[in-house]
Amino acid sequence: MKTVIENLHRLTYLNDGQKQSLEVKAQAHLRYSNISFTVMKVTDTELIIQTAQLKHLSENYADMEKLVKVTESVFSPMLYGRKLKVGAKPYVPAPADIVTFDWIKKEMAQQQLKAVELETALGIDKSTLSLLISGKRDMTRAMKSMFYYFFEYNKLVS
The missing domain is CATH 3.30.300 (GMP Synthetase; Chain A, domain 3)
Incomplete structure (x- = not known):
């Protein structure tokens, strides 16, 4: 049973x-x-x-x-x-769980990054990045992780 x-x-x-x-x-x-x-x-x-x-x-x-x-x-x-x-x-959320469209915009502003810089650094085409940043396309967990670790790494090296 x-x-x-x-x-x-x-x-x-x-x-x-x-x-x-x-x-x-x-x-x-x-x-x-x-x-x-x-x-x-x-x-x-x-x-x-x-x-x-x-x-x-x-x-x-x-x-x-x-x-x-x-x-x-x-x-x-x-x-x-x-x-x-x-x-x-207790439940411990994964770091990438904090990634939302607004979070990405906030990080871009804080780190003074433009969309074109993200395109190059992450290898995402312009239209896909635009859809992600605007919230018109949902992000997979892998995408959230990619954004999270990119911005965290960028904080360390700048």
């Missing part, structure tokens, strides 16, 4: 109904915030859970403190005398 909580089978002290209750709570966090739980270790005195958040369309990201609280809300009713320890891994 596929479970939402990785290694849920390690919680041998819980019955199937209790495990199902945990699964329902975990499924909601996965669906609405892309937060997942992994049972790392279970002893008579402690329960160690790793909680991680990945990229989500809602962009509703939790910090470490919030991830710990979410984990406590899911697992605290099922501890039965065990101490809960949480390893929280």
Whole structure:
């Protein structure tokens, strides 16, 4: 049986109904915030859970403190005398995720670059660059990365 909580089978002290209750709570966090739980270790005195958040369309990201609280809300009713320890891994966006059409324009202005200089440096033809800068063409993740690292490198060498 596929479970939402990785290694849920390690919680041998819980019955199937209790495990199902945990699964329902975990499924909601996965669906609405892309937060997942992994049972790392279970002893008579402690329960160690790793909680991680990945990229989500809602962009509703939790910090470490919030991830710990979410984990406590899911697992605290099922501890039965065990101490809960949480390893929280918040979502860390890729640097290129900040790249937007406005960001490119701002960087061009700050670095005093013209479109023709970007064409030459990046090997992008004039019409494609114009469409990208104006927002008429969506950028792929690779394109965003290219722009991000170009502007970051340009800051270092100038």
